[in-house]
Amino acid sequence: MSINASKLCCPSCGAGIDMDINGKKNIFCPYCGTQFEVESNEITINSNINKNIYIHKRYTDDAAIEKERRKEKERADAFATTIEIQKLEYKKEKRTMIICIGMMLLGFLMIALVGIWEESEEKSKLADGYIKIGQSSKDMEGKNYKVVSEQLRSAGFKNIVTIDLEDETWFLQNNDDVESVSIGGVTSFETGDFFNPDDKIIISYH
Incomplete structure (x- = not known):
């Protein structure tokens, strides 16, 4: 037709x-x-013109719909990827926080355990008759030897010997200052160290 x-x-x-x-x-x-x-x-x-026009228009519309569908899918995939990345970052931050809190709690626990052990050790030493020195060897140096000797004797030490170095010269006057203290052969000690009351103490002074 x-x-x-x-x-x-x-x-x-x-x-x-x-x-x-x-x-x-x-x-x-x-x-x-x-x-x-x-x-x-x-x-x-x-x-058949009208039919051809209809087919062309339908093809064009279908192509536009498919193109838009693909864009929507790409946007949805990009959004899903962003959400997944955020979830992973949140999990990582949460895991890091848990590890930090765990390490802090472990640190506090270790400090508490060390404190309990030291307290128990101190009680045990005292129960066995040991004496806590109360001052370091550095603290005693330069003090008057009579004062140091009396402090140690008051603490409970029995065997105390004082030695005059006799090193007085015209430029170094004898002022009875402690040069060194040895307790049971130990010349370097801290305030928290324990010693047997029968340990020999040697106080050397100028």
Whole structure:
């Protein structure tokens, strides 16, 4: 079936074209820009034009829908990836926080255990008759030897010997200052150290 009409169908894209074609031999498709010839004012157009236009439009619409669907999927995938990254970062931060808290608790526990052990050790030493020195060897140096000797005797030490170094010269006067203290052969000790009350103490002084 054929009809005469002034409505054309673009041979390239299939779009329907409504225009005045009187006296025109060449026209351009306003949709795709394709140029084609028109031989006479009486154009024979196949009755399938409308069908072709419908098919073209449907194809175009389906392609646009598919393109939009893909964009939506890409956006959804990107959002899901962002959420997953945030979840991983949150888990990492949570794990790090748990580790830090665990280490702090472990540190406090160790300090408490050390304190308990030291207290228990001190009680045990005292129960066995040992004496806590109460001052370091550095603290005793430079003090008057009589004062140091009396402090040690008051603490419970029994065997105390004092030695005068007899090193007085014209520029170094004898002022009875402690040079060193040895307890049971130990010359360097701290305030928390324990000694047997029978340990020999030697106080050397100027």
